[in-house]
Amino acid sequence: MPALTSKVEEFxxxxxxxxxxxxxxxxxxxxxxxxxxxxxxxxxxxxxLTLKATDYMTWLTIGAYKGPNWFETEEEIKFGQN
Incomplete structure (x- = not known):
C-alpha cells in the first residue's frame, strides 16, 4: 500500500x-x-514503483476502447423529443 500511495502522489x-x-x-x-x-x-x-505514466495512460486508453459498445443496439435515438 505505501508503494501505491507513493506512485499516486508521483502521478x-x-x-x-x-x-x-x-x-x-x-x-x-x-x-x-x-x-x-x-x-x-x-x-x-x-x-x-517502476510504472511509467505513459504505460498507465496506455492501459487506460486500451480499457476505454474495450469498454461497452454503445452502438450494439439498434434502438432508434430520438432527438429533441421528451
Whole structure:
C-alpha cells in the first residue's frame, strides 16, 4: 500500500490528478498477469514503483476502447423529443 500511495502522489505531481490507487493496482496486476503465475513481493513492489505514466495512460486508453459498445443496439435515438 505505501508503494501505491507513493506512485499516486508521483502521478499527481506530474499532472495526472485522476490517478487512483485502485486504478494503479489494476494496471500493475494486468501487466503482471502477462508473465508468471506466482510473483514475489519484491517483484510486485518493483512493478509498482517502476510504472511509467505513459504505460498507465496506455492501459487506460486500451480499457476505454474495450469498454461497452454503445452502438450494439439498434434502438432508434430520438432527438429533441421528451
Amino acid at each position: 499527481h505531481l506530474l499532472g495526472y490528478d485522476r490517478a487512483t490507487e485502485e486504478e494503479l493496482w489494476e494496471c500493475v496486476i494486468a501487466n503482471l498477469k502477462k508473465g508468471k503465475e506466482f510473483v514475489r513481493i519484491h517483484h510486485l513492489v518493483k512493478a509498482i
